[in-house]
Amino acid sequence: MADSAIVIAHRGASGYLPEHTLPAKAMAHAMGADFIEQDIVLTRDGIPIVLHDIYLQSTTDVAQKFPDRVRSDGRFYAIDFTLAEIRSLRAHERSEFSDSNEERAVFPNRYPLAKGLFTVPTLDEEITLIEGLNHSTGRTAGFYIELKAPQFHRQHGFDMAKIILAILDERGLAGQTERVYLQCFDDKTLRYLREELRTPLPLIQLIGENDWGEDGNTDYDVMKTSEGLASIATYADGIGPWIGQIIVGTDDNGQPIFSDLIEKAKAHGLLVHPYTFRREQVPAGFDSFEALHRTFFEILDVDGIFTDFPDVTRAYLDGR
Numbered sequence: 001m002a003d004s005a006i007v008i009a010h011r012g013a014s015g016y017l018p019e020h021t022l023p024a025k026a027m028a029h030a031m032g033a034d035f036i037e038q039d040i041v042l043t044r045d046g047i048p049i050v051l052h053d054i055y056l057q058s059t060t061d062v063a064q065k066f067p068d069r070v071r072s073d074g075r076f077y078a079i080d081f082t083l084a085e086i087r088s089l090r091a092h093e094r095s096e097f098s099d100s101n102e103e104r105a106v107f108p109n110r111y112p113l114a115k116g117l118f119t120v121p122t123l124d125e126e127i128t129l130i131e132g133l134n135h136s137t138g139r140t141a142g143f144y145i146e147l148k149a150p151q152f153h154r155q156h157g158f159d160m161a162k163i164i165l166a167i168l169d170e171r172g173l174a175g176q177t178e179r180v181y182l183q184c185f186d187d188k189t190l191r192y193l194r195e196e197l198r199t200p201l202p203l204i205q206l207i208g209e210n211d212w213g214e215d216g217n218t219d220y221d222v223m224k225t226s227e228g229l230a231s232i233a234t235y236a237d238g239i240g241p242w243i244g245q246i247i248v249g250t251d252d253n254g255q256p257i258f259s260d261l262i263e264k265a266k267a268h269g270l271l272v273h274p275y276t277f278r279r280e281q282v283p284a285g286f287d288s289f290e291a292l293h294r295t296f297f298e299i300l301d302v303d304g305i306f307t308d309f310p311d312v313t314r315a316y317l318d319g320r
Contacts, residue, residue: 238271256285
């Protein structure tokens with residue numbers, strides 16, 4: 001197992017509190033996360049907010065507050081709202097609607113689908129919170145920032161990479177290579193960050209599936225080849241693969257079958273930070289969440305994981 005394996009709190013302690021809310025980030029810090037994730041999208045006035053999606057309806061009450069602002073696809077896009085308007089929204093546990101149009105939590109055993117307690121933070125506010133906790137507790141949690149849909153934002157007139165780097169510079173973090181990761185699904189944006197904007201911060205190429213409809217025209221199938229990984233190594237420091245690209249099925253005995261993606265990535269000197277570890281979604285072939293941790297850290301030798309339960313991952317690593 002890598003001695004420096006890290007715990008990355010996926011959207012905060014999202015197994016316990018609504019994702020990307022400041023309470024979820026404070027809880028992740030208290031649970032000993034090494035890094036806390038920030039997914040960034042922009043408002044209509046170009047302010048970076050911490051939100052997983054480029055639209056608002058899955059985690060806020062936007063449909064009740066601004067019913068007439070829906071686009072033709074049925075979604076409410078953050079880019080259509082000013083920061084002042086988004087500040088008026090209340091965030092909640094991620095939800096979806098049933099066929100009978102009943103709203104329900106995606107993970108029903110997590111925080112109740114109650115409204116009114118939580119808000120959507122800005123990146124600057126979240127930096128203030130985490131830096132404050134670093135100061136008051138004496139332990140340092142870093143930032144793991146994802147640029148969401150940068151090509152989409154560019155089409156709306158915003159250079160997301162420059163905007164985020166400017167905030168990091170203002171907060172004294174633009175050169176903190178041990179404390180800040182930048183990640184993105186779009187390879188063009190990562191190349192832009194490295195080659196034109198010259199950021200020294202470590203970059204992580206997220207790897208999705210071609211049918212997910214991620215921003216840009218990235219071919220993830222090519223990325224998973226040795227040649228693709230060699231290309232990634234020219235501009236990035238590591239990869240963030242989906243766990244389903246590593247566990248690719250089970251054999252006749254019900255044991256997990258693994259791809260060679262991690263081995264190939266490490267051959268090119270790349271860090272490997274897979275996503276997402278959830279107690280509710282332990283893959284077939286594993287009899288427990290602990291067994292999943294044991295396999296990834298001690299057999300597959302990953303460098304860190306994105307986890308909805310940072311306390312569980314922290315306890316596992318500390319127990320080893």
